[in-house]
Amino acid sequence: MLENVSTITIESIPTEVWKLKQDGYRFVTMTCCDESAVHDVLYHFDKNYQRKHLRVKIPKGTALPSVAGIFFAALLVENEMQDLMGVTVSGLPIDFKGRFLLAEGAPTAPLNKSVPGLGIQVQVKAPAAAEGTVKS
Amino acid sequence: MVNLINSIFRKLFSQPETRCYPFKKRELPEGTRGRIDIEIDKCTFCGACEKRCPADALKVSRDPKSWTINPYSCIICGYCIEVCPKKCIVAIKEHYNPNTL
Amino acid sequence: MIRRNTIPFGPQHPVLPEPIQLRLVMENEKIVEALPVVGYVHRGLEKIAEKKDYIQDVYLAERICGICSFIHSQNYCQGIEELMKVQVPDRAKYLRVIWAETHRIHSHLLILGLVADAFGFENLFMRLWKVREQILDIMEATTGARVILGVCAIGGVKRDIPPALAEEVLRKLDDVERQLPELCDSLLKDYSVKQRLVGVGVLPKDKAYELGAVGPVARASGLRMDLRETGYAAYGDLDFKMVVEESGDCYARTAVRVKELFTSLDLVRKAIKRMPQGPISVPVRGAPPADEVLARIEQPRGELNFYIRGNGTRNLERFRVRTPTFANLPALLHQLTGCELADVPVIAICIDPCISCTER
Numbered sequence: 093m094l095e096n097v098s099t100i101t102i103e104s105i106p107t108e109v110w111k112l113k114q115d116g117y118r119f120v121t122m123t124c125c126d127e128s129a130v131h132d133v134l135y136h137f138d139k140n141y142q143r144k145h146l147r148v149k150i151p152k153g154t155a156l157p158s159v160a161g162i163f164f165a166a167l168l169v170e171n172e173m174q175d176l177m178g179v180t181v182s183g184l185p186i187d188f189k190g191r192f193l194l195a196e197g198a199p200t201a202p203l204n205k206s207v208p209g210l211g212i213q214v215q216v217k218a219p220a221a222a223e224g225t226v227k228s
Numbered sequence: 229m230v231n232l233i234n235s236i237f238r239k240l241f242s243q244p245e246t247r248c249y250p251f252k253k254r255e256l257p258e259g260t261r262g263r264i265d266i267e268i269d270k271c272t273f274c275g276a277c278e279k280r281c282p283a284d285a286l287k288v289s290r291d292p293k294s295w296t297i298n299p300y301s302c303i304i305c306g307y308c309i310e311v312c313p314k315k316c317i318v319a320i321k322e323h324y325n326p327n328t329l
Numbered sequence: 330m331i332r333r334n335t336i337p338f339g340p341q342h343p344v345l346p347e348p349i350q351l352r353l354v355m356e357n358e359k360i361v362e363a364l365p366v367v368g369y370v371h372r373g374l375e376k377i378a379e380k381k382d383y384i385q386d387v388y389l390a391e392r393i394c395g396i397c398s399f400i401h402s403q404n405y406c407q408g409i410e411e412l413m414k415v416q417v418p419d420r421a422k423y424l425r426v427i428w429a430e431t432h433r434i435h436s437h438l439l440i441l442g443l444v445a446d447a448f449g450f451e452n453l454f455m456r457l458w459k460v461r462e463q464i465l466d467i468m469e470a471t472t473g474a475r476v477i478l479g480v481c482a483i484g485g486v487k488r489d490i491p492p493a494l495a496e497e498v499l500r501k502l503d504d505v506e507r508q509l510p511e512l513c514d515s516l517l518k519d520y521s522v523k524q525r526l527v528g529v530g531v532l533p534k535d536k537a538y539e540l541g542a543v544g545p546v547a548r549a550s551g552l553r554m555d556l557r558e559t560g561y562a563a564y565g566d567l568d569f570k571m572v573v574e575e576s577g578d579c580y581a582r583t584a585v586r587v588k589e590l591f592t593s594l595d596l597v598r599k600a601i602k603r604m605p606q607g608p609i610s611v612p613v614r615g616a617p618p619a620d621e622v623l624a625r626i627e628q629p630r631g632e633l634n635f636y637i638r639g640n641g642t643r644n645l646e647r648f649r650v651r652t653p654t655f656a657n658l659p660a661l662l663h664q665l666t667g668c669e670l671a672d673v674p675v676i677a678i679c680i681d682p683c684i685s686c687t688e689r
Contacts, residue, residue, distance in 0.1 A: 094621055119541050121651040123636045136623060136634070141559055143623065165541035165659050168365075169651075176375075186364070193368045193688060203376055245459065257470040259488075261479070282385040305388045305479050306487075319473070 097134075097145045102154070108146060109159045112137055117144060119163040122170070124177045126204045131179055135159075155182040168192075176203045261304050261319040266295055270316035277308035277317065299324050331356050336670075340369055344447045344674040347684035351677070355670065363665040365658060367688055374689040378648040383409065383617060384483065386645065390635075391477055393650065394686040396439060399432045400628050402481040407561065408624030408637045409483050415613055421485035422563040423604040428468070428478065429562075430593040430600070434505075435464045436629040437586045437593075440681050441516065444583060447678045448525045453515055460508055467501055470494065485610025495601050506594055513587045517580075526580040530664040530676040533577060542660040543653045544631025545589070546680050549574045549581035556627035567599050579679040617643050628653055630681045652686040 100108050117137040125132040127149075133156065135146040150156060158181050160167040170181045171192040178201030190200070199207055247254070256262070273293055278286045285301035286308065288294070309317050334355050340348035350366040374393060378386050390405040391398045403425055410417060442457040465475045471490055472480045480487050490498070516522060532542065537550040547554050548571070555571045557564045572588040574581040618639035625634045631653025640646040657680045664676055 094623060118538055121634060121636075121649075121656075123647070123649045125638065125647045134636075136636075141556070145623075163541070164539075165656065168655065168658060191368075193371045195368065202373065257466075259473050260469060261473040280385070282381060282388045303388070303392075304474075307385070307388065310487075 099147045109162050119165045124173050155180045158183040256321050260321050262321050262323045265320050267316045270314045276311050280311050349684045363662050370685050371688045382643040396436050397628050398477045399428050404624050404626040406481050406483050408622050408635050412618035412622050418608050419605050420607040421609050423600050424486050426563045426600045430597045433593045433629045437590050447674050484613045489609050529579045529672050531578045540659045541656050543656050545582050545585045546657050549585045550577035551575050582679050654683050654687045
């Protein structure tokens with residue numbers, strides 16, 4: 093069971109996270125699950141081994157405001173969520189635009205349930221400048 | 229400085245640290261999981277091990293009775309040893325030999 | 330006139346055990362900015378975990394990392410046991426502590442050897458790894474494999490340590506402890522080693538808390554953070570003491586790891602002496618897990634978090650892994666600004682990077 097979970101709305105994300113930072117919590121991680129029409133995003137915080145979680149459900153296609161201005165540690169996690177789940181995050185200070193973990197030619201948003209996973213053939217293409225010397 | 233001279237004398241008159249490999253092999257302790265083998269007389273070809281293998285390395289069939297393992301996929305985890313109802317799969321001490329595969 | 334250059338550090342570098350690229354923006358020899366480029370060893374592990382059933386995932390969780398593999402499988406088993414409300418017997422808890430602490434000793438010896446190799450002291454690197462070989466022999470004698478043990482299961486452990494084997498393990502640990510003081514003195518008290526490590530890569534205490542640093546990196550800056558204090562899996566009965574240093578540079582991180590070697594040797598000896606008799610596992614019955622949990626454990630590199638959610642069928646709905654090196658990367662980027670180019674390999678290896686854990 094997860095204890096200490098509170099459900100909030102998209103617009104109140106920056107205020108709630110700022111309140112937790114003033115309180116002395118540190119950022120642990122973010123998780124995203126794919127339920128069929130919405131993405132279920134969870135934020136996890138910790139202070140002196142006591143945990144606290146925030147839950148937001150966003151419909152697919154809406155943008156999530158970034159908390160990297162409040163906690164710098166959230167920057168890499170939000171870039172990874174953009175790659176793997178296809179969630180758009182707005183206001184990132186350093187934006188890798190979908191190429192943080194995946195190479196060119198990989199399937200987009202592979203962790204969603206609609207992508208089959210095992211058994212698909214993927215061809216990774218080299219960037220255009222080195223095409224002459226690459227064998228496929 | 230004294231430590232350095234002590235160290236030099238000790239290492240000068242002692243055995244080398246490495247062993248002469250193909251002439252002297254390392255002794256494996258008892259219970260090492262080297263590779264997977266089967267006692268084919270006890271097997272009933274039920275297929276429980278094929279369903280449970282995490283790496284899909286086993287193929288069992290009833291009609292021409294056969295049990296094969298793909299040694300390139302096997303990760304020697306030991307799950308098939310646990311689920312076999314007749315306890316006929318064992319892990320033996322020697323490793324897969326690339327010359328005889 | 331000040332010129333800016335961009336130099337790539339990695340992905341292939343003699344000091345890095347795994348590929349990661351850091352783009353360093355430099356002005357005249359001092360580093361101004363650093364940008365990480367990852368993605369060289371991404372395996373898509375979280376997707377495979379949804380295709381296999383929840384018992385086969387124990388073997389998958391072991392193979393996330395090669396250096397700390399038992400602790401990943403222990404954390405996964407602890408999370409599933411919390412979801413399915415399974416009580417593990419006491420003897421299994423003590424056995425898990427023995428193997429976890431042996432893993433911590435071998436991981437710290439590995440990284441201390443690589444730190445010595447990073448500033449050129451190859452002889453010390455070889456001698457530390459020779460001691461590590463004796464620890465791997467202990468693991469092979471008790472479980473059957475050297476690196477990926479395959480011995481933790483949901484509901485307990487799969488193998489026992491009979492009393493004759495326990496005596497032999499204690500003798501080998503005494504042998505290891507006799508060789509360690511000379512090697513640790515070369516790391517901590519030598520004049521030329523101190524010139525390379527003291528004052529390099531300083532991370533002050535408030536910055537470490539704000540950037541989310543965990544593990545020996547945080548404990549070397551004065552933060553008292555170690556999950557073994559919460560008392561999971563028999564640590565509550567073993568009088569565990571935390572190691573904390575104050576200065577926050579690379580020398581403090583090395584000192585924390587050296588002192589933790591002796592703490593772990595002590596814990597293994599106490600666990601062998603105090604282990605109770607009894608069964609080593611309980612059979613697991615009932616419906617597959619159908620709830621969510623955040624399981625955490627202290628890995629040699631820091632705090633490891635697994636988020637597990639089940640939906641009542643044999644396949645899990647979501648399995649999310651957050652490893653400690655992923656949390657230490659922003660702290661690394663902060664330490665690199667303002668340092669010289671020759672110090673970059675020492676700083677990069679002192680946070681203990683395990684990139685295959687980071688990218689899964």
